[in-house]
Amino acid sequence: MRKGTHVVAAVAALACAVTLGACAQIPTSGPVRVSTANADPQVDIALLPQGPAVGAEPRAIVSGFLGAAVAATTSPKEFQTAREFLTDDAAGTWDPDGSVRVVREPPLLEPSVSGVDVKDGETVEVAAHATTIATLDTAGTYTEVGNPRELSYRFTLTQAGGEWRISGLDNGVLVPANLFANQYRATRLYFPAEGNIKSFVPDMRWFPRQSWRRDAVQELLAGPPEWLQGATRSLVPEGTQLVSPSIQDTDGNEPVAVRLSEQISTAPAAERSVVAAQISATLSEGAGRTVAVDLFSDTSRLSVDQTDVDLPATIVQAMALQDDQLYRVEDGRLVEHDVPVDLSALDPTALALSPATTPVVVRDGTDQIVNVSSDDEGGPVTLIVGPDLAAPSVDKFGNTWSSGDTGELQVSTKTVEVVEVEPDWLSGRKVLSVSVSPEGSRIAVVSQAPTGTQVQVAGIVRNGEKVPVDLAPPISVAAPVARVEEARWSGLTTLALLASDGEGTSGVWNAGVGGLPGAGGQSKQLPGLTDVVQLAAGVADKGIMVITKDGDLEHEETGVWQPLAEDVDLVAYPG
Structure with a gap:
């Protein structure tokens, strides 16, 4: 068989549908039933797919079915029209919710070779070729595919009463990426x-x-x-x-x-x-x-009282280190910080601060995590010691996180007791980056194995004293992004990633924990910078900050990098 060049007409036609706005956020605190969301509304557009035409050939039947299946998610008829392209038996057994595959482009159709004369009861086969870039399970969880490859999806068609209908097919639907966010x-x-x-x-x-x-x-x-x-x-x-x-x-x-x-x-x-x-x-x-x-x-x-709830948010401003002096980053400039620190005997290579302002923590060289805002008369207090430690992250409960030996994390508690967290899924992997979310219930971990780097997010299991004791089984994030070095929380369910090509070129990506809103779920690289060495991000419109190889501190605003200061050593948001 020779691959055809026909693009599924019904699916391609849907690409002309109005593009919908990005998913927006609700308020981060206050009475849920009273406060006002600062967001653009999403608009639902109903598409009305057409049923099979009289006398349609097998390829047209498959094309029409694929288009009707995609349109069903917004159509008042749901999958009723799509089932019109199937035989009665197939219509009764096909499960459209069995799987959703997000494909890079509309499928290409390739019919099997068949005789000129086909009698009732005989079958032909049509193959649809598509490259899956993400999947959606029955619970609505979106997962990007790390190594997309073209697959063949085969449809068996039977002619009965002079009309072709699909009698054999896989469960689920194929959704082109440019239509996914619409549907x-x-x-x-x-x-x-x-x-x-x-x-x-x-x-x-x-x-x-x-x-x-x-x-x-x-x-x-x-x-x-x-x-x-x-x-x-x-x-x-x-x-x-x-x-x-x-x-x-x-x-x-x-x-x-x-x-x-x-x-x-x-x-x-x-x-x-x-x-x-x-x-x-x-x-x-x-x-x-x-x-x-x-x-x-x-x-x-039922009688239900109003209640105040909190959503994750970075409240405290970012801090920067310049010439061994701490500064607050306010209104696009550096303002000298009033928390005294003594860095004279240290080699700060990473900075972290608590959502409660203190402690302020630095990595000293590569093998020591130190609290530099301690009231101890002895000066800075050593929290974690070990080779090649990841940049620290301080959670809302005052615990300081970093890496440990292969397959483990180390956490220094408020009492300066160090506990080890060794989830099974980190076994055999070296931790490169850790970042705890503002509410303290989730952690983003970048780890490395001989097969490459991986970004994973998991729930944090704590005891009654808020000390972490384990991590839940993780979900994978940004699988297509290679050589990730650092991950930081940049939204309620988004991460900012620092990735490098291994040859001196580095850039920043946005990735969604469960898919990136506004990008059809897919991870997206931010243009404009290729020499980033450090990354910081905050939740609830705080934005992303980076330090370049030349020491320039820059802030991302609506896709544009704005310079803030020069000769900056380190920068961090709380967390």
Whole structure:
């Protein structure tokens, strides 16, 4: 067989659909049901796919099916039209939710060689060739593919009654990358932190636009994903289900009715209010406003009090080190810091500070992590010692993180006790970078093995004293980005990455933990700089800062790098 050059017409036509806005954030604190989201609303566009034409040839049938399957996520008919291209038996067994493959370009169709005359009951085969760059599982979790390669998806067609229909195919759908964000809605779910139910931890998912509200609430009811187990919890009583098959948005500020099964009424009032806040925060994603929620137990409206919750945010300004002097980075300039530090006997090679301003921590050379803001009359206090330590990260509870031997992390607690965290998934890997999220429930780890570097994010499991004891199984982030050296939290569910080509050229990438909103899920390189040596980032519009090889401190603003200062040694946001 010779590969055809025909691009799936129905799928390509959808590329003309209006591009939707990026997923926006909701407020980071305050009453969830009252405050106003500072965001551009996402607009849902319904596409109406066409059914099979009379007398259509096999290739046209497959082409039409692929287009109808993609359009189904926004069509009021959902997958009804797509099933018209299938035989009755295939229509009854095909599961469109079985898998979603995001492909680089619309599939190319290649028919099998067949005879000129085909009798009823005989079959032909059509192959669709496409390169998968990401997958979406049944829970809406987006994962980029590290080494994309072209695969062949085969469709068997049968002619009955003079019309071709698909009788054999794989479950799932193929979605071209340029259409993915139009058809699937980026939505953050929010789960209560294990040690503080009013501290929300976000988890990015992607749902079909036609059913995103229903799917999002169902996933909230299902509880935290594996990678957040032990770091977050569910307050939803076991067995609670969504009673209504759909959740309809309302005009203006009217509450959205969410009808759950009677188990929800057994939740304590305080926890029920947090569940309502979870749903409100999730439904507010991209709405341009805070969506109020009325909870129902079947048909009975429940009394739910308003509650204040917190979303991850970097509150304190960045700090920079210049000529052994600490400065605050304020309004585009360096302002001398009032915390006394003594760096005279140290060789600072990395800087970290607590979300609570102190401690201020530096890496001394490559083998020592030191608290330089200690009140101890003896001066700086050594926290962690070891060869080739990763740049430190200080969490909101005052614990200082760095690397350890292969396969482990070292954490210095507030009492300067060093604990080792050795998750199974780090076995045999050298840790290059660690970064704890502002709320303290997640950690981004860059590690290295002979096969290359890997960026992973996992929930942090802590004991009653907030000391970390383990990490949950991780999810992979930015798999296509090679030679990552450093990762820093730059948004609720985004990371800024410093990557190098190994030959002196380095740059900054944005990557999504669960997909990057506004980029169709895919990691994206920021243009303009190729000589970055250090990276810092903050959550909630703080932005990204870098230091170049020449010591220039630059700040990224809407895709443009703005110079702030020269001859800067180190820079860090809290965390």
